[in-house]
Amino acid sequence: MTERAEMLARIARRLGQPAPRDQVAWDPRASLPERPPSIPAAELVRRFVAQLGRLGGKAIRVAADAEAVDYVLSVVAPDVVAAGRGIPPSPPAGGEAQGAAAPGPVLLWDDPLLTRLELAAALASRGVEVSVWRPDLGPAALKELAARARAGVTGAWWGVAETGSIALPAGPGRGRLVSLLPRTHIAVLPESRLVPSVAELFRHLVEEPDLPSSLALATGPSRSADIENDLSIGVHGPADVHVVIVPG
Amino acid sequence: MAGGTFRARARKALENPRLRRAVRVTMNNFMSARRAAMAELAQLAREGLALGDFAAMRERARAIKQHTLDHLDHYLARAATAIGERGGHVHFAAGAHEVGEIVREIARRRGVTLAVKSKSMATEEVHLNRALQADGIEVVETDLGEYIIQLAGETPSHIVGPAIHKTREEIAQLFGRVVGRELSTDTPTLTGVARQVLREKFVRAGMGISGANFVVAETGTLCIVTNEGNGRLVTSAPPVHVAVVGIEKLVPTLADLYVFLGLLARSSTGQKISVYTHMITGPRRPGEADGPEELHVIFLDAGRSDILGTEYQEVLHCIRCGACLNHCPVYRQTGGHAYGAVYSGPVGTVLTPLLGEFRDWKDLPAEACSLCAACWEACPVGIPLHDLILKHRQKTAREGLDQSGLGGPLRLGAAAWTKPWAYRLSVRVGRLALRWFAREEEGGRRWAVKAPGPLRAWTEGRDLPAPPEKSFRELWAEHLRERGQRA
Ligand code: SF4
Numbered sequence: 001m002t003e004r005a006e007m008l009a010r011i012a013r014r015l016g017q018p019a020p021r022d023q024v025a026w027d028p029r030a031s032l033p034e035r036p037p038s039i040p041a042a043e044l045v046r047r048f049v050a051q052l053g054r055l056g057g058k059a060i061r062v063a064a065d066a067e068a069v070d071y072v073l074s075v076v077a078p079d080v081v082a083a084g085r086g087i088p089p090s091p092p093a094g095g096e097a098q099g100a101a102a103p104g105p106v107l108l109w110d111d112p113l114l115t116r117l118e119l120a121a122a123l124a125s126r127g128v129e130v131s132v133w134r135p136d137l138g139p140a141a142l143k144e145l146a147a148r149a150r151a152g153v154t155g156a157w158w159g160v161a162e163t164g165s166i167a168l169p170a171g172p173g174r175g176r177l178v179s180l181l182p183r184t185h186i187a188v189l190p191e192s193r194l195v196p197s198v199a200e201l202f203r204h205l206v207e208e209p210d211l212p213s214s215l216a217l218a219t220g221p222s223r224s225a226d227i228e229n230d231l232s233i234g235v236h237g238p239a240d241v242h243v244v245i246v247p248g
Numbered sequence: 249m250a251g252g253t254f255r256a257r258a259r260k261a262l263e264n265p266r267l268r269r270a271v272r273v274t275m276n277n278f279m280s281a282r283r284a285a286m287a288e289l290a291q292l293a294r295e296g297l298a299l300g301d302f303a304a305m306r307e308r309a310r311a312i313k314q315h316t317l318d319h320l321d322h323y324l325a326r327a328a329t330a331i332g333e334r335g336g337h338v339h340f341a342a343g344a345h346e347v348g349e350i351v352r353e354i355a356r357r358r359g360v361t362l363a364v365k366s367k368s369m370a371t372e373e374v375h376l377n378r379a380l381q382a383d384g385i386e387v388v389e390t391d392l393g394e395y396i397i398q399l400a401g402e403t404p405s406h407i408v409g410p411a412i413h414k415t416r417e418e419i420a421q422l423f424g425r426v427v428g429r430e431l432s433t434d435t436p437t438l439t440g441v442a443r444q445v446l447r448e449k450f451v452r453a454g455m456g457i458s459g460a461n462f463v464v465a466e467t468g469t470l471c472i473v474t475n476e477g478n479g480r481l482v483t484s485a486p487p488v489h490v491a492v493v494g495i496e497k498l499v500p501t502l503a504d505l506y507v508f509l510g511l512l513a514r515s516s517t518g519q520k521i522s523v524y525t526h527m528i529t530g531p532r533r534p535g536e537a538d539g540p541e542e543l544h545v546i547f548l549d550a551g552r553s554d555i556l557g558t559e560y561q562e563v564l565h566c567i568r569c570g571a572c573l574n575h576c577p578v579y580r581q582t583g584g585h586a587y588g589a590v591y592s593g594p595v596g597t598v599l600t601p602l603l604g605e606f607r608d609w610k611d612l613p614a615e616a617c618s619l620c621a622a623c624w625e626a627c628p629v630g631i632p633l634h635d636l637i638l639k640h641r642q643k644t645a646r647e648g649l650d651q652s653g654l655g656g657p658l659r660l661g662a663a664a665w666t667k668p669w670a671y672r673l674s675v676r677v678g679r680l681a682l683r684w685f686a687r688e689e690e691g692g693r694r695w696a697v698k699a700p701g702p703l704r705a706w707t708e709g710r711d712l713p714a715p716p717e718k719s720f721r722e723l724w725a726e727h728l729r730e731r732g733q734r735a
Contacts, residue, residue, distance in 0.1 A: 001339065001340070001341070001346055001349065001350065002340040002341060002342045002346060002549070003340065004325075004328060004338070004340055006340075007324070007340040007342075007495075007547070007549065007553075008321050008324060008325055009321075010549075010553055011320050011321045011324065011495070011553050011556060012321040014553050014554070014556040014557045015318065015319075015320065015321060015556055015557050016557060017321060020321040020322065020325055021319060021321060021322045022322070023322075024319045024322045024323075026315060026500050026501075028500060028501040028502075028503040028504055029503070030308065031299065031308060031312065031501070031503040031504045031506060031507050032299060032503050032506060033296055033297070033298065033299050034296075035296070036296075037295060037296040037297055133537070135535055135536065135537035137537070138537070139537045139538060142537050142538065143451060143485065143538065146538075147447070147451055162292065162297055162520065163520045163521045165521060165525075170536060170538075170539055171535075171536065172535035172536055172537070175536075175537060175538050176480070176484040176538050176539055177484060177485065177538050180477065180480055180481060180484060180485075181447075181481075196297055197292065197297040197298065198298075198506060198509065198510065198521060199297060199298055199299060199506055199510075200297075202502060202503060202505070202506040203503075205502055206501070206502045206503050210529075211467055211469060211502075211527065211529040212529065213334075213528070213529055213530050213531065213532060213533045213536065213539055214483075214484065214526065214527070214528055214529075214539055215526075215527040215529075216480055216524060216525070216526050216527075217521070217524070217525040217526075217527070218523065218524055219520075219521050219522070219523050219524070219525075220523055221523070222475070222476050222477040222523060222524075223475050223476070223523055224392045224393075224439065224475060224476045225409070225517075226391070226392040226393035226396065226409065226410075226411050227392070227396075227411075227416055227419055227435050227438055227439065228270070228415065228416050228435075229273060229274055229277060229409075229412070230416075230435040232435045232436065232438075232439040234439070234443070235392050235439045235442060235443055235476045235477075235478075236390070236443065236446065236447075236476045236477040236478045236481055237476065237477025237480065237481075237523070237524065238477075
């Protein structure tokens with residue numbers, strides 16, 4: 001095997017240096033726009049909703065926490081909502097693409113934002129099977145849960161209006177698989193975390209003292225065009241993506 | 249090296265109209281999406297939402313790459329240290345063999361029997377799958393396109409769309425063999441089957457293998473970009489993650505990463521950003537229940553350091569977006585397999601002879617390029633690919649490797665054209681000779697497709713319209729005579 005010192009010395013030699021260099025001057029500020037733009041929050045919301053919609057995802061701005069709960073419920077258990085309104089259940093439309101018709105629990109991040117919404121309790125009280133990503137359940141059980149879940153519900157660190165992206169950090173209560181294995185992914189995003197552009201997202205990221213072990217910037221549903229250029233959704237990641245923008 | 253010559257492989261591709269149509273349609277889609285994305289980028293720049301338009305972003309990207317490569321010893325050390333501090337293991341591999349050894353050793357220690365892979369040109373380059381399969385390890389490509397060509401036992405025909413040459417009927421047959429039943433050929437069925445089969449692999453695999461599009465030296469962050477999400481699954485679900493990364497993939501800081509993300513998807517498929525941009529900083533941390541327990545980063549040289557400090561250094565700027573392929577008039581006719589190597593199109597024409605034995609690949613720069621420079625215009629990191637191809641040709645001539653038979657006639661021509669009288673004579677002789685050998689084509693135009701003697705080598709690769717009866721000089725002289733002036 002090649003040793004680190006050997007590889008570095010070889011590269012230095014190729015570059016005409018007697019030895020690897022310890023110090024290099026570099027100013028990364030020129031890689032970002034000079035100053036942040038100022039765009040009103042309502043406009044950011046409008047752009048985010050439009051962008052995600054264009055990609056086949058759905059974003060919605062709600063005025064109160066209770067509305068967020070209703071929206072999540074309408075996605076993960078439309079039959080329950082319909083029954084509540086006195087609408088008789090309709091037979092599920094064919095195909096496994098019907099996320100809501102699929103069995104399995106709704107898997108939630110253990111996250112202060114979702115706790116604030118009391119989402120787990122609200123879903124459970126309506127008869128929806130709910131599980132929370134608690135690391136003490138053990139990796140194997142959690143992986144199995146995520147593979148079986150009908151939907152994953154997460155928070156989001158940032159949202160990007162330019163692209164309709166959300167930034168999903170990993171952490172003890174924030175399993176990576178929650179936004180990855182279930183066919184439906186719902187992210188809850190506080191309005192104050194919306195930034196105008198990818199550039200502004202990075203302006204925030206460079207300020208972070210420590211990046212999480214995994215940070216996924218997810219932009220709409222999983223897509224592929226590998227079969228005769230025909231767009232297909234959800235080949236690996238979620239096919240059905242929702243972002244609920246809540247006050248705060 | 250690949251079997252045969254570029255010429256032979258290209259001829260085979262040209263005889264396949266279905267392939268040519270598939271390549272053209274895909275390329276046109278990519279190109280028009282790219283144009284729209286670039287126009288939108290200019291608009292963002294005006295609003296202060298992006299660093300700049302395409303030209304400005306590319307200038308910055310070029311400056312970052314040049315700086316990083318000029319100080320690669322420093323940045324590689326920095327990245328290795330940062331990854332180590334986050335609990336990752338760093339390895340260095342001089343070539344293909346060492347990568348194989350390192351990964352096999354990890355697999356043995358962890359008792360891995362199944363590995364899932366996300367698309368990676370670096371692992372393709374070092375034939376990692378073969379090395380692992382030799383140990384009885386099942387290796388599954390999970391990018392849908394890569395999975396298709398893995399089942400077919402073929403190689404990628406495009407950096408971004410590896411399976412653009414396969415029809416849905418062929419794909420249905422390949423997948424049908426896997427699940428043991430006949431499948432309909434519609435896209436939802438085929439993707440559904442792939443999802444189901446690969447899902448089970450993700451959950452069972454003992455190792456995930458990926459490349460990385462970028463590595464941030466300052467933080468030790470690996471950045472992996474995919475549209476399907478397989479990149480995230482490969483690096484999140486299995487207990488071990490191994491990333492094989494070319495040493496040229498480094499960027500100094502997170503801010504610099506922004507510049508490349510702004511260019512990559514727009515240049516590649518015309519998206520503003522790929523669906524998943526995954527940034528990995530170390531393995532799973534205490535208290536976390538998923539993500540790899542072990543993270544290994546293998547920095548791969550495999551000929552790259554030999555390019556450093558040479559006139560070809562800029563080819564190491566490449567971010568593998570595929571734009572140069574899409575814009576290349578040769579690639580658009582032949583597709584990727586004609587290049588006979590892992591990297592195709594203009595970037596392959598430059599890179600393949602550098603990474604392999606020059607002598608074996610000198611026909612790529614000699615034949616697979618018209619020097620139109622469309623690749624350079626499209627390249628988001630501003631690599632002067634056409635210039636580098638010309639340098640390859642000069643090298644071929646300098647080292648006496650040219651076997652086309654054109655050297656003699658060209659030298660003769662060069663000598664003749666130093667004297668006006670000899671120039672006039674040679675043009676007249678050449679014109680008459682070409683007219684003599686031209687043949688009629690439909691539409692009434694005459695083409696010289698094959699001339700004998702010294703003109704043969706030239707006309708073999710090119711069809712020339714038959715020269716007109718009179719040359720411009722003759723017409724001009726006549727014109728002056730008619731007006732009573734002397735030539
Ligand atoms: S050479 Fe330039 S255009 Fe071609 S793949 Fe690399 S970055 Fe893209």
